[in-house]
Amino acid sequence: MYATLRRNAQAIGSALLSNTTATRSIAQKPPLYGQPVHPSHPHLVQPNELVPGFSHEEFERRRAALMASLPDDSMVLLTASPVTYMSQEIFYKFRQNSDMWYLTGCEEPDSAVVLEKNSSSRGYSMTMFVNQKDALEEKWNGPRTGVRAACELFGADNAHSIKDFPNKLKSIAQSYSAVFSDIPPGDKDDGYLRMLKRITSLTKRGYDLEAVMSAIPNSRKRMLRPKIAPLRAVKSEAEQRVMRAAADISGRAHAKTMRFTHPGMSEASIAAHFEYLCALDGSQRPAYVPVVASGANALMIHYTNNNMIVENEDLILIDAGCEYNGYASDITRTYPANGTFTSAQRDLYSAVLSAQKQLVMMCSENAQQTMSTLHAVSCRLLRTELIQVGLEVSSAELSRDLYPHSLSHPLGIDLHESFTIPRTTKLEAGMVITIEPGIYVPPLERYPKHFWNLGVRIEDDVLVGKEAPTVLSVSAPKEIADVEGACQGLLGLEPY
Ligand SMILES: [Mn+2]
Structure with a gap:
């Protein structure tokens, strides 16, 4: 049994080796982005792709279809999943929020996106919020895409540090009568927030969630999930x-x-x-x-x-x-x-x-x-x-x-x-x-x-x-x- 395993492992190893030398140049390590991109991960991401299997255009089509389905004077807000912890600082492998990933292809925690419906030829504008580059943080926790590269990688019009997210959101949200997000309507101290506070010790975000929730008046909150579900179906x-x-x-x-x-x-x-x-x-x-x-x-x-x-x-x-x-x-x-x-x-x-x-x-x-x-x-x-x-x-x-x-x-x-x-x-x-x-x-x-x-x-x-x-x-x-x-x-x- 183990001899077969070893033989298979050797076969896989030599196949990888011949791929490396014959068909692709060796990528520079460590990578510069917070997720695989073609230059660093040509074995996963093709030249025209944002993530494995999906082109930049595919994500543009998804966003355009969503924004076309919403009433005028609408904006969309999506946030990354929080990092969750097994105990103390021992985190679980991160998985991006499904709707956030579906619309942006962004795979990093502590990110958010705002889409504002408008009359431009694109039909909307896109603002990304991501973790800033930080040499010390990256030395410990791996590469981040950073604010400067986020516009080009994700096709956003603007990008900012996630630290500025609550304040920027407050000023953006004022201009729209409908804010589509997965933050449920209700009072600030409703059960949802109490539940979030209870699980805060097991999750971590790079911004103040309470400040984000209070940036949107309840009367303007709309549920986003039912708008994305028919597209994903x-x-x-x-x-x-x-x-x-x-x-x-x-x-x-x-x-x-x-x-x-x-x-x-x-x-x-x-x-x-x-x-x-x-x-x-x-x-x-x-x-x-x-x-x-x-x-x-x-x-x-x-x-x-x-x-x-x-x-x-x-x-x-x-x-x-x-x-x-x-x-x-x-x-x-x-x-x-x-x-x-x-x-x-x-x-x-x-x-x-x-x-x-x-x-x-x-x-x-x-x-x-x-x-x-x-x-x-x-x-x-x-x-x-x-x-x-x-x-x-x-x-x-x-x-x-x-x-x-x-x-x-x-x-x-x-x-x-x-x-x-x-x-x-x-x-x-x-x-x-x-x-x-x-x-x-x-x-x-x-x-x-x-x-x-x-x-x-x-x-x-x-x-x-x-x-x-x-x-x-x-x-x-x-x-x-x-x-x-x-x-x-x-x-x-x-x-x-
Ligand atoms: Mn089943």
Whole structure:
């Protein structure tokens, strides 16, 4: 096992080396910006791109579409996520606020952006607030883009130090009758601010949040999230490419993790192996805490303890996906620990698989479905499929005991994307949703004993098309022959 690992590591190492010497010049270290840019990170960012996979023009289009959707006399305010702390000064890996990233591509903490709607040819003006260059701070904490470079990098008209943010905002906000932000309306000492004060000890911002909130009169505050959600819901071609790549990384990791799994292993090793494979393929972080549930643990939908030993005849339910270049993937597969389904496992798996495939086929604009109607269809299909394998249940039993969650959710920059959009909205080409029916049989007398404590969920990431769907997570084995083949090593698949 370890010899193979070493050989693979050597192969990867020499591939990197030959790339370095043959196709690109060596970038100067340390880099000058607070995030990857083409000159310092040509292996990640192409010459025309602001962030990996996305051009400057893509971000300009996003901002223009948002500003065109707002009334005249509006401005938009977005702030970076705060840095959060595990304890004292021990911080968690930073992740940018999703809407801030969607509109600016800025990946640094302590940043903010103000967009003011106007009659210029651009339709708006853009002001960035970022951390200033600071030799001592950068010596300790890494490079910052700084105020001077921020205009050019992010395409802003103006840039200022984040320290000036509360004061500048106060004077800008006076001129607009509508200020769109995620700062909720309400009094200064309302519950939201009390909550923020309570968590202040675990977060840090480079400015006074209270001063920022009080700079905007309550009567002018408008919610920004519902304005951005419809834009994020429909993916551009570049977004579709990145989401396909994210699902591909996760799908391959699922296949290899099936091969890696053996009875006697801890669920923790399986989770670690999946995350290692994704990281090795370029993923920046897991999109969520994975579920690695062996045997009856699969009956807990959000089981994430992942610390028990896999038994010989267990099914493994693994719900895991990576985040890659800003976009989440979300895949669930269920497979036999020893590589071969028992007949009861095979029956239940076939029932869920058949329903899942029929539901995937309905993810087109022409089918006129919504997430809500698809869920209703999933209940009907699952009941019909279960009768085929000798499990007859009422619709009340199905939704109470066997299938207590919904079929799908939108997917994108966030794992649960566009949650402000109603589930009764018609599916539109370019949307990406999950299709994830499941059956979890509790040990109750009214259900056949051979199905007790079996949990099966099959989840794909599906790009809605005009006439037909595209399954983005196609690399993860799903048919019984492919799943068993992956587990047994018959697909020519190595676990690493
Ligand atoms: Mn999901």
